[in-house]
Amino acid sequence: MAPALAWLAALMVVPCGLVLALAFFRRGIYGGIEYTFTLENFGLAFDPLYAGIFLNSARIAGTATLIAVVIGYAAAYAIAAAPRRLQPVFLFFAVLPFWSNYLIRTYAWIVLLNREGLLTQLLRWFGYEGEPPSLLYTEGAVITGLVYNYLPFVILACYAPLARLNPELGEASRDLGASAMTTFRRVILPLTLPGIAAGAVFVFVLSIGNFVTPALLGGGRFQMIGNLVYDQFLTANDWPFGAALSMALIAIMMLLLTVQAMAAERASGRARTAEGDAAHG
Amino acid sequence: MTAPRNPWKTPALVLGAALTFAAPAAAQNLVISNWDGYMAPDAMDAFKAATGASGELVVHATNEEIMGKLIASGGKGYDVVFVSSPFAEVLNNLGLAEPIDHAKVPNLANLYPEATTLSYDSGNTFSVPYTWGTTGLCYRSDLVEGEPSSWNDLLAPSDAIKGKTTMLATDRWLLAAGQLAKGYSVNETDAAKMAEVKDLLISAKKTLLAYDDTTFYSKLVSGEAVLVHAWDGWCNYGIGENADIKYVIPKEGSDLWLDTMVVMKASGNKDAAFQFINFMLDAKNHAWAAENILYKVPNKAAMDSLPATLAEQYPNMGMPVADLVKFELLRDVGEAQRDYSRIVSEIKAAQ
Numbered sequence: 001m002a003p004a005l006a007w008l009a010a011l012m013v014v015p016c017g018l019v020l021a022l023a024f025f026r027r028g029i030y031g032g033i034e035y036t037f038t039l040e041n042f043g044l045a046f047d048p049l050y051a052g053i054f055l056n057s058a059r060i061a062g063t064a065t066l067i068a069v070v071i072g073y074a075a076a077y078a079i080a081a082a083p084r085r086l087q088p089v090f091l092f093f094a095v096l097p098f099w100s101n102y103l104i105r106t107y108a109w110i111v112l113l114n115r116e117g118l119l120t121q122l123l124r125w126f127g128y129e130g131e132p133p134s135l136l137y138t139e140g141a142v143i144t145g146l147v148y149n150y151l152p153f154v155i156l157a158c159y160a161p162l163a164r165l166n167p168e169l170g171e172a173s174r175d176l177g178a179s180a181m182t183t184f185r186r187v188i189l190p191l192t193l194p195g196i197a198a199g200a201v202f203v204f205v206l207s208i209g210n211f212v213t214p215a216l217l218g219g220g221r222f223q224m225i226g227n228l229v230y231d232q233f234l235t236a237n238d239w240p241f242g243a244a245l246s247m248a249l250i251a252i253m254m255l256l257l258t259v260q261a262m263a264a265e266r267a268s269g270r271a272r273t274a275e276g277d278a279a280h281g
Numbered sequence: 282m283t284a285p286r287n288p289w290k291t292p293a294l295v296l297g298a299a300l301t302f303a304a305p306a307a308a309q310n311l312v313i314s315n316w317d318g319y320m321a322p323d324a325m326d327a328f329k330a331a332t333g334a335s336g337e338l339v340v341h342a343t344n345e346e347i348m349g350k351l352i353a354s355g356g357k358g359y360d361v362v363f364v365s366s367p368f369a370e371v372l373n374n375l376g377l378a379e380p381i382d383h384a385k386v387p388n389l390a391n392l393y394p395e396a397t398t399l400s401y402d403s404g405n406t407f408s409v410p411y412t413w414g415t416t417g418l419c420y421r422s423d424l425v426e427g428e429p430s431s432w433n434d435l436l437a438p439s440d441a442i443k444g445k446t447t448m449l450a451t452d453r454w455l456l457a458a459g460q461l462a463k464g465y466s467v468n469e470t471d472a473a474k475m476a477e478v479k480d481l482l483i484s485a486k487k488t489l490l491a492y493d494d495t496t497f498y499s500k501l502v503s504g505e506a507v508l509v510h511a512w513d514g515w516c517n518y519g520i521g522e523n524a525d526i527k528y529v530i531p532k533e534g535s536d537l538w539l540d541t542m543v544v545m546k547a548s549g550n551k552d553a554a555f556q557f558i559n560f561m562l563d564a565k566n567h568a569w570a571a572e573n574i575l576y577k578v579p580n581k582a583a584m585d586s587l588p589a590t591l592a593e594q595y596p597n598m599g600m601p602v603a604d605l606v607k608f609e610l611l612r613d614v615g616e617a618q619r620d621y622s623r624i625v626s627e628i629k630a631a632q
Contacts, residue, residue, distance in 0.1 A: 029616055030371045031345075032352045049623075053630050115490075115505045134444055137491040219491025220450050223629040235345050235452060236622035237352075 016250070022243035031237030041244035050228065050245070054252075057224040060139065060214075061207035064146035068203045069196060071147070072154025076195075079155070080162035087163070094155045102149060106216050109145055110136060113217075137219030145213040150203040157199030161192040194264040201260040205253045225249055311336030311553050314347050315363040319540075320561070321569045328560050334553040336360070343451075344368045351377060356547040360554040366401045366539040367453070369408040370613040378407040379544040385555035388562035395606045396579035399539065401613075408541040409558050411567075412514075412576040415535035415597070415608060416454055419516035420508040421501055423525040432462035432531045435510055436485040443488045447500060448510040450492035452625040453611055455482065457536045458510055467536040467609050470617035479624045483631045492629075501526055512538070513597040517575035520595055528597050537608040539579075571598065577605070 023041050026034040079090040112118050113136040120132040173183040211226030232242030317340040329335045341347035344365050356377040372378040396410045418429050457467040459478035498519030500506035516528040544554045564582035571578045592599030
């Protein structure tokens with residue numbers, strides 16, 4: 001216990017405490033920190049401009065989450081349905097991209113999507129001669145990058161409950177006259193919901209604070225909250241305001257993780273009951 | 282300026298910097314902080330051979346990064362830093378800059394007289410100019426019809442080049458494009474005028490391919506972009522790869538940007554620090570920057586030593602100093618920097 005607590009204190013509590021403390025001071029005229037207590041940084045974080053950036057980040061992260069969950073769940077379902085000896089191979093391929101650097105994976109999308117990129121060349125090879133499509137530096141490119149980079153989290157999170165699912169439950173459901181769709185909707189989906197929720201929260205939390213993908217794939221035209229924090233620390237040299245924004249972001253993430261943990265707790269309770277019922281039935 | 286880029290020299294220098302980091306620093310070592318690739322890779326060795334003083338180079342990516350470190354540490358840990366002129370002003374205002382002892386830097390005589398009387402630090406009392414230049418339009422003459430001549434060619438582009446332009450995102454230069462287009466000072470802080478600048482830049486944003494501070498010239502080379510907002514030196518990297526790329530200063534003018542060397546007051550090794558500055562001002566050493574990073578240097582002896590072919594290939598290298606210093610220098614705007622940051626956030630957040 002003691003080493004774990006020391007680890008938490010040194011690497012989590014102290015740094016977060018420092019950031020939190022910073023948020024209550026003022027920015028000095030030349031970017032230093034003036035040690036006078038103020039709450040104005042938190043007030044400023046709720047200014048319509050910055051609140052709007054928060055909301056816009058949430059919208060982009062939410063869209064990425066939705067797409068990642070749909071694709072990731074389908075992929076996890078397919079892997080869980082594959083012959084057992086092949087499943088580890090498929091999972092290996094699903095997480096393989098993690099072996100390369102996040103930046104390199106993001107740059108790969110620039111190579112693919114830019115106006116003179118591989119996609120355009122492919123189109124031209126098929127005889128397309130018009131103006132090349134403008135795919136890079138769009139919101140779609142940002143969302144694509146986020147989905148691509150965080151998809152493996154959803155696949156892994158959904159695969160675990162799907163692989164554990166007792167196949168007899170599905171058989172029992174169909175025996176009792178439920179269609180495949182109903183079986184999925186009423187039996188499989190509820191039992192794997194904790195996995196979906198875990199995967200979704202991962203993608204959302206990582207996406208909303210991301211600053212690399214909007215900077216590279218959005219061409220700086222889409223400001224997300226992560227970029228705003230980055231700018232405060234590294235461009236505007238307004239550390240106190242950057243700290244206040246970070247704290248707001250951390251609060252949102254903590255809230256979501258707590259809700260997800262509570263939901264997972266309740267769902268696993270329900271799942272145990274359902275499994276029990278099925279075994280008795 | 283932000284990080285200079287020399288595609289050929291950079292990797293060697295990164296490796297050099299990494300090796301320097303690995304070696305434990307001797308107590309008497311000078312610590313120089315500069316942008317990556319902004320001086321000759323062997324400069325520290327040559328300095329040691331010439332003066333006997335050893336030093337190590339550390340790199341910073343942006344002015345803001347090194348300023349953050351210097352303000353946090355009170356300037357301790359560094360002897361000479363390379364920063365742009367508004368930041369040198371800040372260091373001086375904070376009392377972190379050591380007055381330049383002209384007796385210990387005889388090579389100051391190599392500077393153009395114009396470079397010794399610049400408004401931010403007339404008489405080079407706390408800083409020494411290293412490179413200078415303009416910010417303008419870099420374009421593909423084979424893909425853009427006619428020669429762009431105004432900032433509005435970038436900010437309100439014709440339909441033919443919409444979606445094929447980029448702008449610098451670093452706040453002072455982003456704002457300067459709008460300020461110059463409106464005929465205002467590049468240090469304008471009046472709220473009503475800045476609101477006009479903001480509106481102009483938000484409408485310009487809708488026509489952009491991207492904001493780009495680091496790869497705009499490659500976008501020109503590939504044809505992804507045809508007209509970009511560029512520092513003259515960086516446009517030269519594009520010109521080096523494609524002779525159809527040209528640089529023009531819009532009729533409304535440019536800012537005058539200036540990167541400088543500053544000795545830290547907290548330095549425990551000021552004599553060697555001045556020796557280092559003197560070494561960099563040597564005509565041969567200073568010419569390295571002009572020849573290799575393709576920035577103009579404010580050193581007459583160095584510029585006079587350049588081969589004539591350089592200005593033929595890169596016309597902006599041959600710009601007369603009298604024309605260059607007509608432009609307004611970026612100055613520290615003090616408390617208004619906060620308003621600048623907010624305006625830039627509003628522009629970037631605009632849909």
